[in-house]
Amino acid sequence: MSPFELLGLAADADERAIKRAYAQRLRLTRPDDDPQGFQQLHAAYQAALAHCRAAAVDATAPPHEPVREPSLPLSSAVPAAAGAADLPAAIEPPAPFRFDLAAFCSAVFAQASGGDAVALQAWLAGRQELWSLQLKARVGRYLLNELHEQAPPMPVDCMETLLRFFDLDHALADHDPLAMLQLTRRSRLAWQLQDDDEDRLGARLELRTPLQRWRAHWVLRQLQRPFRWSRVLWLGVNVVVPERIADFVAEASDNHPEDLPETIDRTQLGFWLAAANRQRVTRPRLILGGVRSTGMLLLGILLAPLLSLLCTDSIAFRPMLIVVGVVMVPSALWALWMAWSALVLWYIEREPRAARKFVVPLLCAAGVVLGAVGQDGPGLVLIAPALWLSVRRYWYHHASRYAVFNSGYVRLALLLAIPVLHAVLNAGLGADLLSSGDVIAAAAMLAWTADLRRQPRGQASVR
Amino acid sequence: MIVGIDLGTTHSLIGCYDETGPRLFANALGEFLTPSVVSVDEAGQVIVGQPARDRLVSHPQRSVASFKRWMGTSRETRLGTHGFRPEELSALILRSLLSDAEAALGEKVDEAVISVPAYFSDAQRKATRAAGELAGIRVERLINEPTAAALAYGLREQSDGARFLVFDLGGGTFDVSVLEMFEGVVEVHASAGDNFLGGEDFLDLLEQTCRADLKLADDTLDASQRGQLRRRLEVAKRTLGSEGHARIEFALGDRQLDWRIDEERFNRLADPLVQRMRAPLERAMRDARLKPEQLDEIVLVGGASRMPLVARTVSRMFGRLPLRHVNPDQAIALGACIAAGLKSRDQRLDEIILTDVCPYSLGTEVARRDEQGRAVTGFFEPVIQRNSTVPVSREETFWPVHERQQQVQLDVYQGESPLVEKNIKLGELTVDIDPTLSITENAVTVRFTYDINGVLQVEARVHASDRRYELLLEQNPGLLDAQQIRERLAALNDLKIHPRGKHENLAMLARAERLYEEHLDARDQLQEWIARFRTALESQDEAVIREHRREFGRALDTLESA
Incomplete structure (x- = not known):
């Protein structure tokens, strides 16, 4: 039922008719007797009025109003004559003058960049032309636009003062509160991080x-x-x-x-x-790591002859070997660690697809085959990372459920469990039937299956 | 019988609607305005109104004023041996008003419509209702003060099809409402205000300035002297408005004070207060979606609106001066009487229907996703937008923030800031959801219903399970619950109230005691008069007492005008 029908009107009814119809129906559905009916009636009344006014605006207004006006003609905004208790009959019409929006904005921003919210408040309060309700509303809209575009430097309290003065910081102001937070932050940072002593x-x-x-x-x-x-x-x-x-x-x-x-x-x-x-293996990290290793290597090469001079031993290259070793071992370990982190991150963070999906089974299969042909050691070297990867991935995606597994100690315990298990199985009876590699591979495959069962879910849409 | 009551910060009034229209009742002293002051005498008897106001000077420790400003808080004031909450002090005022009404009507009053500032919060409204209960009446309806004033004004002027703005600057609160009257409908479009801006703030300003000028530090004045100074400044504030300058000249303790101020200086000092009036005016106009030229009238009510700077402020903002002064002290009370008539479905008011708004936004806390997809919490999402016509019911749908979330907590807030930390929390509702469902399947629809009496109800429905949750916000932290109200009512009933019939004598004595504090040179004289009046009172002969009282009053008038 259209609002006009509910009010018993034709769709071209004017404002007066709408109001009369509303008033008549209101007597039958009073807000205190029939809240439901009243709400329906009131909604219809509002909708009809809005429709009627929109039509009136369409008919009379110029096709489009320019969005930004650098200056506004002013006629009625004027401080009233200071006067006695009895009110003057009329205000003298002032000479029309133009209000320069752009100049006003730069003046406000200059004032705000001083960083003194109290001074800014006083300055704004002293602007006589802003007493006019209409002008102030227009200036507010223009100012907000400029704020978003320029993010002028000012501290948080100045921004709050400004937004409060123009009443732009309330929940119904119809702008994205996140964008307002960002604007405040950008302005604050621009103000704080000025080039200064x-x-x-x-x-x-x-x-x-x-x-x-x-x-x-x-x-x-x-x-x-x-x-x-x-x-x-x-x-x-x-x-x-x-x-x-x-x-x-x-x-x-x-x-x-x-x-x-x-x-x-x-x-x-x-x-x-x-x-x-540290969460990512990035080019800058690799480059800087490489530079540091190279630097240490060069330093070692430079220092080695000096060391050999001090050394009484006849074999001159031994200190050099030590130095190079000291430099190379941490560098190599670091490189290994980076490669491993890269693999872990590559594997756990995204949805498993194609190659990624089969990393764990392939590693396990290879390890088990190696174990079967008697190469237990190398087999374990393949299977242990497979377990690590599958379990990490499972934890990563179920972090909220198994918060306890996020602890580093638990991970360390898992890491230690592998050699312990290996030793126990080797010493015990089961060694003939089951190698430790098989047990670990089974565990890895279990975690891998559990993770696969988890269905991918849609993104959250939160208001 | 339903009465209408204006429970003001500085003055209160009572009346009803009868065949002659709205009618106010005079108190025992023959005045419509009863000062909102409570005092307790040495015998533990409660004194209300003008004598209590005089006792602010003579017995400052046993008297209290301006407690409307504390409504909605649990602040207790000690008067003698008894501690009073703001609701109880208001209840004592209400009891005194009700006895005046019952004396005039000759029948029991059991229901009332009480006016409250439009911008009063949920807690303040509930405290006002509690005050009514403590006074032994049922509060049928709370009507917003500017709406009441508009009712009184609009009906008197028969203004059909008019839009107007009511500017209500009372003793302690400031309200703006934009209304329209057509075809017997009084429709409020928007209300805004400031609950801590009123005539008292201008008086505080004068007091600070005067004391700074005269170097009267806090510790040099005792409570009684401060009361004297404020009384003089109150008079000076009025003179300032009518004559453009004011002077106070009197002996305070052992000091002779002489201080003057002109209007220009006062205006300059009051500028920060005037600035605070701008925001509510702007907001009310914007929410009503009206341009200044679409307003037909601007009506000024409230005692403090008599100050010339108020009229100037309004004309500066609207660029014109169709200002109307109605009797600023009585307009709200008369409107409350009409509202009482409406409530009792008085035949003479059958044509009138009033619709009002909820002046603040009500909503919940939500999280939002930023550009990186991170959830940021602490945002306020209005469900009922401010200035919605009541009764109103609105719903919004929300989703959980995280997967596998087990509960959704709905924190209910009142306020206008986009960030909840700057709003007032009213309550919370916890809703269980199924953690195995995805976020999109776990929608929760929340319905806010705000009824005509200002009671907010929050309902939540979980889509997946169709389970419903409900929160009725009847109780706020810091307010009295039903049990406490019953206990306090019993305690109040035990208090001795000064009998209404003896009020004139009491007022006379209180006035004499105040003058005793104020006039050092006439103390002997006053003491003698007081003793003589007391002797007359002991005679218990009504004719003798009346004769004495008249003489005594005349003598005090002469002393005070000297």
């Missing part, structure tokens, strides 16, 4: 100790420079640098590095964040 930067970031201030300033300066391999590699030799930069960025931006100001070089930022990310 150490003390003022530290004060804006509310850092207390001189060391913190110095570090913040140093990181900011590095991030603002354009990306150059030579400098990045040189800084990256120091193991703590990527983390220091990433920690600073995470803390300052509440884990939203994408909202950092434009002055920060994105390539530079991306490189350091990737280098500090």
Whole structure:
């Protein structure tokens, strides 16, 4: 039933007729007697009125109004004459003047970038032309648009003052609250991370100790420079640098590095964040690791002759061997670890498809075959990772259910269980029938099957 | 009989609707306005109204005013040996008003319509209802103050097809409502307000300025002296409005005070308060979707709206001056009387139907997904948008945030901020869902129903299991529950209330005692007069007492005007 039908009207009824019909029907469905009926009636009344008004606007308004007006003609907004208790009969019509929206916005942003919310509030309160309800609403709309476009630097309290003054920060204002949070963050970061001296930067970031201030300033300066391999590699030799930069960025931006100001070089930022990310095997990590290993190797080669001079032993290359060994073993272990992490991440994080799906069965099969032909050791080397991968994957996807398995100790226990099991089975009676490799392979296949049974699910849609 | 009551921050009124239209009842002293002040004397008797107001100066520790501002909180005020909650203090005012009404009507009053600020929160409304119960009446309806004022104004002016804005600046609260009247329908489009802005704030401002100027630090004034100063400043505030400048000149303790202020300075000082009026006005206009020129009238009510700076503020914002002053002190009470008439289905009001709005948004906390797909919690999702016409019922559907989630917690909030941390939590409802279902299969539909009496009901329905959950928000933390109300009612009934018949004598004595505090030079004289009046009272001869009272009153008038 259309709203007009419910009110007993023709679809072209005017506002007056709608109101009369509503008033008549309201006497039969009073809000206190018949809440249900009243709500239906009221909804129909509102819908009919909206329809009627939209039609009126279509008929009278120019085809389209420009969205952004850099200046507005002003006629009625004027501070009323200060007066006595009895009110003046009329206001003198002021000379029309134009309100420059763009200039107003830059003035507001300049005021806000000062960082003093109280001063900003006073400045806004003192703007006589904004007393006009209509002008203020239009300025508010324009200002919000400009805020989103420019994200001008200002601290959080200034942003709140501004949004409150123009009443833009309420739940019905019809803008995405996430976008507003992002805007606030972008403006804050732009304000905090201005190119400035150490003390003022530290004060804006509310850092207390001189060391913190110095570090913040140093990181900011590095991030603002354009990306150059030579400098990045040189800084990256120091193991703590990527983390220091990433920690600073995470803390300052509440884990939203994408909202950092434009002055920060994105390539530079991306490189350091990737280098500090332990969850991923990334190119920057590999490159920096390689550079560090090479650096140590070169250092070793340089130092070896010096060592051999000090050494009384006649065989000159032995210290050199030691040095190279000391350098090469950690480097090799590190490389192995990186490769393994890459494999684990590649395997556990995505849905198993094609090759990925069959990694575990293939490893298990190969291991069992090797075990069967008497190569127990190499067989275990294949089967143990298969178990590790399948179990990790299962845990990863059922983390919320089996939170206990996320603990590192539990994983360590699992790792130790393999040789223990191996030893027990070797010493015990079952050795003839079952090799430890078979047991572990079976466990790996079990975890693999359990994971496969888990159906992939649709993405969450949360309001 | 249903009466209409305006329970104000500084003054309260009572009346009813009869064949002559809305009619107010005078109190024992012959006045419509009863000051909202409660005092307890040494004998433990409760004193309400003008004598209590005088006792703010002579017995500041045993008297209290402006307690409407504490409604909805559990703050207790000690008067003598008894601690009172704001509901109880309001109940004492209500009892005094009811006895005036019963004296005038000659019958028992058992039901009432009480006016409350439009922007009163859920908790404040419930506290007002509790005050009614404690006064022994059933509160049939709470009517919003600006709506009441509009009813009184609109019916008197017979304004059909008119849209107007009611600007209500009372003693402690500020409300704005935009209304339309057509074909006998009084439709509220929007209300907004500030529950902590009123005439008292302007008085506080004057007090601070005066004390700063005269270097009267907090510890140099005792409570009684402070009461004296405020009384003088209250007078000065009125003079300031009518004459453009004001001066106070009197002896306070051993100091001779002389302080003056002109309107220009006052306006400058009051600017922060004036600025606070802007936001509610803007919001009400925007929510009503009206342009300033579409308004036919702007009606100013509430005692504090008499200040010239209020009229100036309004005209500055609307760019024109169709301002109407109705009797600012009585408009709300008269409207409450009409509402009482409507409630009792008075034949003479049969043509009138009133629809009002819920002035605040009601909704739940939700999480949102950001661009990276992470769930961010703490957002407020309005289900009933503010300024929806009541009764209103709306529903929204929500989904769990995580897979394998076992419960969905619905936190119910009232407020306007997009972030729940800045809103007021009303309650919570926990809904069990099936963790084996996917997120999309686990929809929960939540229905909010807000009825005409301001009771919010929240219902949740789990789609998969069709199970229903319900939350009726009748009780808020910090408010009295039914059991406590019964206990407090018994306690209040044990209190001795000063008999209404003796009120005039009591008022006279209280006034004399106040003047005793204020006039150091006339103390001996006053003491003698008081003693003489007491002797007359002991004679218990009504004629003698009346004669004495008249003389005494005249003498006090002379003293005060000197």
